[in-house]
Amino acid sequence: QKEVEQDPGPLSVPEGAIVSLNCTYSNSAFQYFMWYRQYSRKGPELLMYTYSSGNKEDGRFTAQVDKSSKYISLFIRDSQPSDSATYLCAMTRGSSASKIIFGSGTRLSIRP
Amino acid sequence: EAQVTQNPRYLITVTGKKLTVTCSQNMNHEYMSWYRQDPGLGLRQIYYSMNVEVTDKGDVPEGYKVSRKEKRNFPLILESPSPNQTSLYFCASSQTRERSQETQYFGPGTRLLVL
Numbered sequence: 001q002k003e004v005e006q007d008p009g010p011l012s013v014p015e016g017a018i019v020s021l022n023c024t025y026s027n028s029a030f031q032y033f034m035w036y037r038q039y040s041r042k043g044p045e046l047l048m049y050t051y052s053s054g055n056k057e058d059g060r061f062t063a064q065v066d067k068s069s070k071y072i073s074l075f076i077r078d079s080q081p082s083d084s085a086t087y088l089c090a091m092t093r094g095s096s097a098s099k100i101i102f103g104s105g106t107r108l109s110i111r112p
Numbered sequence: 113e114a115q116v117t118q119n120p121r122y123l124i125t126v127t128g129k130k131l132t133v134t135c136s137q138n139m140n141h142e143y144m145s146w147y148r149q150d151p152g153l154g155l156r157q158i159y160y161s162m163n164v165e166v167t168d169k170g171d172v173p174e175g176y177k178v179s180r181k182e183k184r185n186f187p188l189i190l191e192s193p194s195p196n197q198t199s200l201y202f203c204a205s206s207q208t209r210e211r212s213q214e215t216q217y218f219g220p221g222t223r224l225l226v227l
Contacts, residue, residue, distance in 0.1 A: 008152065043202050043218030088154065099170065104154040
């Protein structure tokens with residue numbers, strides 16, 4: 001079993017819809033949770049990171065962490081065609097010795 | 113402009129022919145890392161470096177070498193490439209290892225095909 005599971009998609013939604021992207025994980029020691037966005041033929045770019053449980057909002061994006069369920073989500077409101085990309089979740093224990101574990105990514109397409 | 117650069121961006125080679133992929137960052141970052149990205153497997157760390165002359169293995173180091181002689185450069189060396197090293201490679205850097213989850217910057221990627 002992988003430490004981080006992420007549905008690969010593809011996920012296709014109409015413009016303006018609310019998008020929900022999710023990851024589950026098995027290691028309860030993870031403390032930092034990140035979401036990266038990767039456009040085609042580009043490197044990943046950090047979209048949001050959160051520490052421990054709770055919600056974090058940044059514009060149209062909301063990251064949610066439920067440590068009791070080992071489940072994290074990224075919500076995109078008022079989705080735009082420019083949001084079409086692959087979204088990778090990532091997590092780490094956060095100590096200097098810990099490594100970052102990435103999900104395999106969800107491919108998202110927003111239809112105009 | 114703050115960035116991580118990689119060269120070459122695309123490379124086709126044959127089994128056993130040594131190659132080097134260069135990585136350079138202009139942000140004075142201490143921490144640098146190499147990943148490979150394969151379909152269905154996500155990003156897996158190959159090697160990382162906490163600072164000059166300090167390197168360590170990641171999850172999938174077999175068949176790769178690295179060096180960190182200068183702070184800005186972190187080349188990835190494949191001494192004898194094999195077809196299973198066909199992949200998309202990313203270099204990344206961050207201020208420190210402790211803050212890598214907050215501020216990790218990725219290069220544009222190098223697509224490698226080993227025949």
